[in-house]
Each structure stands twice: as C-alpha cells, then as structure tokens.
Amino acid sequence: MTAVTAVRGIDPAALDELRRIVGDRYVLISDGDVEPFSRDATPLFRARPDAVVLPADTAQISAVLTLATRLGIPVTPRGAGSNLSAATIPEHGGIVLVLTRMNKILEVNAGELLAVVQAGATTAELYDAAAALGLLYPPDPGSRTVSTVAGNVAMCAGGLRGLKYGVTRNYVLGLEAVLPTGEVIRTGGRLWKDVAGYDLTRLLTGSEGTLAVITEITVGLLPLPATAGTGVAYFDDLSDAGRAVARIIADGVLPATLEFLDNRCINAVEDFAGLGLDRQAGALLLFGDDGSAEHVELSLDRMAATCAAIGARGVTRARDVVESDALLAARRCSLPALARLAPITMLEDVTVPRPKLAEMVRTIDAIAARHEVVCATFGHAGDGNLHPTIVFDPHDGDARLRAEAAFDEVFHAAMNLGGTITGEHGVGAAKRPWLNARLGEDQMALLRRVKTAFDPAGILNPGKLGS
Numbered sequence: 001m002t003a004v005t006a007v008r009g010i011d012p013a014a015l016d017e018l019r020r021i022v023g024d025r026y027v028l029i030s031d032g033d034v035e036p037f038s039r040d041a042t043p044l045f046r047a048r049p050d051a052v053v054l055p056a057d058t059a060q061i062s063a064v065l066t067l068a069t070r071l072g073i074p075v076t077p078r079g080a081g082s083n084l085s086a087a088t089i090p091e092h093g094g095i096v097l098v099l100t101r102m103n104k105i106l107e108v109n110a111g112e113l114l115a116v117v118q119a120g121a122t123t124a125e126l127y128d129a130a131a132a133l134g135l136l137y138p139p140d141p142g143s144r145t146v147s148t149v150a151g152n153v154a155m156c157a158g159g160l161r162g163l164k165y166g167v168t169r170n171y172v173l174g175l176e177a178v179l180p181t182g183e184v185i186r187t188g189g190r191l192w193k194d195v196a197g198y199d200l201t202r203l204l205t206g207s208e209g210t211l212a213v214i215t216e217i218t219v220g221l222l223p224l225p226a227t228a229g230t231g232v233a234y235f236d237d238l239s240d241a242g243r244a245v246a247r248i249i250a251d252g253v254l255p256a257t258l259e260f261l262d263n264r265c266i267n268a269v270e271d272f273a274g275l276g277l278d279r280q281a282g283a284l285l286l287f288g289d290d291g292s293a294e295h296v297e298l299s300l301d302r303m304a305a306t307c308a309a310i311g312a313r314g315v316t317r318a319r320d321v322v323e324s325d326a327l328l329a330a331r332r333c334s335l336p337a338l339a340r341l342a343p344i345t346m347l348e349d350v351t352v353p354r355p356k357l358a359e360m361v362r363t364i365d366a367i368a369a370r371h372e373v374v375c376a377t378f379g380h381a382g383d384g385n386l387h388p389t390i391v392f393d394p395h396d397g398d399a400r401l402r403a404e405a406a407f408d409e410v411f412h413a414a415m416n417l418g419g420t421i422t423g424e425h426g427v428g429a430a431k432r433p434w435l436n437a438r439l440g441e442d443q444m445a446l447l448r449r450v451k452t453a454f455d456p457a458g459i460l461n462p463g464k465l466g467s
Ligand SMILES: Cc1cc2nc3c(=O)[nH]c(=O)nc-3n(C[C@H](O)[C@H](O)[C@H](O)COP(=O)(O)OP(=O)(O)OC[C@H]3O[C@@H](n4cnc5c(N)ncnc54)[C@H](O)[C@@H]3O)c2cc1C
Pocket: 040, 041, 076, 077, 078, 079, 080, 081, 082, 083, 084, 087, 088, 099, 119, 140, 141, 142, 143, 146, 147, 148, 149, 150, 151, 152, 153, 154, 155, 156, 157, 158, 159, 160, 207, 208, 209, 210, 212, 213, 214, 215, 335, 336, 424, 425, 461
C-alpha cells in the first residue's frame, strides 16, 4: 500500500481545449485547488492530478473523454471521494473528472416505482425524494449524506439494509454512461424485466470508474415500510453474537438490520456519542426490521428471544423512533468514533459465508494480537461482512508495517474460509495486491479484455481493477 506520484502532464493546448469545453472556472490546476482531489477517504494514499475538471452535462463529458482518449490523458471519475479503497486516487496524474455539478433528481415515479437521477445527486437526496412520495430507496451506506448515487453504483455500495433488501446492484435498472471514446450509451432502462443482450448495467455496476463515466441512473424503488423497530443485544463474547446471527437467520427471520460492534467499538462509540451502551459487553448486536406494525413486533420478539436463548447478557428494544435512531446512530458513527483513537484509521472490508462469521472474528483477533496492533471490528453481521479496523500512530515505529502485515493475513484468512477481500468498499488501489489471489489468472485476463473493449486507450482510472 503506497502513495504514487503523478507521472504525466497535460500540455497547454489540451488545457485550453478543456477550458473551452467546460468553461474556465471549471478547470482547476493550482496546487491549492487540486489538493483535495489528490486523496479520498482512504488513509495513506495520495497522488496529484494535473487538472480537476467539473463538467455540467453529458455532452461536456463526452467531449472531455474524446480529447483524453485522443491525447492519452488519464481520467479518474469522481463523485464525493468518500470511497475507502483509494479508488479515486489519480495514480497516473491526468484529469480528475468530478460529477458533483450534475446533481439533479430528475424524476420520482410512484406509478412505475422508479427514480431517475443525475450522477452527482447524493444517496440521501435520492432517499428523501423517494420518501416524500411514500417510496423507499433501500441502499443505505453509512456515507449516504455525502456519497453520490453514481459513486454508489460504481462501487456497488452496500449498507445497513443489505440482508433484507440487497445492495445497490439490486436497484439499478438503467444507466446513461459515456465511454472513454466519447460515445454516449444507454443500458437497461425503466423496466424491472429486460433480458435483451448482455447485462451491461450490471457490468458497469461495481466497475469502479474503469469502463465508462456514469451520467444518469434509473433506480427501482419499493413502497416505504409502514414502520420500523430496532433492538440491541449484548453478549459477553463476539462468538456468541455470531452464533445468534446464524440462529436468527436459520429460524427464518430476515431482518432489515443485523449489525454488530465488538467491545473496543462499543467503548469508542460510547466515548464519542454517549448513548448509554454497555461498556463491559464483549459484543453488541443491533437487530431491526421494518414492515407492518404486527410484522415488526413479531420479528423483533423472535430475534430478542433467540439472543436471550444464546445467552445474551442483556436485550433491550427501542421504545420509539428517537430511541431507534439513537441505536442506529451507534452503528453509523463507528468509523468516526474509532478515528478518534489514533491519527490513522485503516478500515477493511472482508466478507465470509455467514456460518463462518464467528470463526473469522476469532481469527481477526488472533492476527491482531500476534502483530500487536489495536484492532476493532464492526460490521454487517447479517451479510457476513466485517470491517476490522486498525488504528495507529504513523510515528510509532513500524506500526504501519505491522498493520499492513496483519491485514494481509486477514485477507488470506477470509479467502481460506470461502470469503472475499471486499464485500462493499471495492478494490481500488488499496486492495489491488490481493485481487489476483481472489480471482485467479484466467479471470484477471478476462477482466483486462473487457477493459480493452470499453477503453482501448486505457485512459479511464488506469491501474485500477487489474487494468
Ligand atoms: C463514514 C463512511 C461510511 C461509509 N459507509 C459505507 C457503507 O456502509 N457501505 C458502503 O458500501 N460503502 C461505505 N462507504 C464507502 C463510500 O462511501 C462508498 O464507496 C460510496 O459508494 C462512494 O461514493 P462517492 O460518491 O464518494 O464515490 P467516489 O469515492 O468519488 O468514487 C468511488 C468510485 O466510483 C467511481 N465513480 C464515481 N463517480 C463515477 C461516475 N459518475 N462514473 C463512473 N465512475 C464513477 C470512482 O472512479 C471510484 O472508482 C463509507 C465511507 C465513509 C467515509
């Protein structure tokens, strides 16, 4: 995991051309202006772009990409830059293409159960616009107030509702996108059922800005559930929480939320937000469901009973929406709470089959102890998706090397258990060293052939996803 410096420049004539396409004020080149775009939410990665370009519409993006392909200028698409895998670090310099000016909610259609948004609309804006018409956009990443919908699509973001509702890919019906060569394509459309041709919508979903620039997204919506409820169970041991998760799902309950925090997370969150959590507990399991009042009541009763039967040291239910929101806040603020423990917070993102959850948690703890790193783990227990997080002070001797060595073992351990190196945060530059081990040579070669078909000059987010 290393920072890479820019290696190419953009000649003055090309800069003039960019200014002509998007307007002078939307081409940034000074150190101060481009600095925020040299990094994203991933620690330790940084590279300076030669220019930051902020287009206003699809036609401008097409013109920028046509120019970039002609001159071989690298282009890194970017939304809010909230990704956690160094996916927007412009390792080869060139242009960072920022989509945040294209941020309109174009349509919310209750009759068709869909919405159409521009790339740079935030997830929360889409959620709120749908909710205003009694509809639900289920994908719910913790970053939803800042992350863009196109960023979610490009990373196939998950979130707190994954178990019951799936992830971003389950809601993308159609895309407008611009190929690196400048052609504007439309994939899918407004249909829930459409199997004509290869599913390019799914291919672009999770493509991490390497195949095309997404400009407009059509998403499917659901009716907004009538009500929701949340409860919390505390366990002496994280393994018990893992067993409770397996039992809840085996019992046929499909909760909207099933999240966990280990003891270090509980204490960090309590220090951060003072929510009255049980600081002595080895693990906290947050369980929740939505639907009709009767359904929610029954579902929460069953989950509470299962946690008690597994030996929870305490089980409580939120009495109202305010209490429910406070419990969900405990989960949502895990990352900022942990970030206060030390200057560097390395958050990872492995997923294992659900029955292996408890074993993976034990393995992470053993690895952390062996490498003498401070590691806290939280995650989407219902999806088997864990976020082991190592915090350290970069001035503390070889702390960074120990953290990297620990994560290397964590990734291999996850794969050995039938899991993966990333469940929702993507590969980016951060996970690149492990992609080959996860996919194998044949699949990597196929990925590269797909990349070439979309991007013959190799300009779009070069170096990412094995390209
Ligand atoms: C506090 C916090 C909580 C988070 N919680 C979650 C979570 O619960 N679940 C989760 O999955 N992630 C989570 N994330 C990670 C992150 O928010 C997601 O990956 C999100 O989808 C990134 O959106 P963005 O707009 O910031 O995209 P960026 O970070 O700007 O870009 C991400 C990727 O998308 C590409 N991209 C962006 N826009 C386009 C476009 N228009 N066309 C083509 N490619 C594009 C970029 O090139 C890059 O590869 C969290 C991050 C933070 C900081």
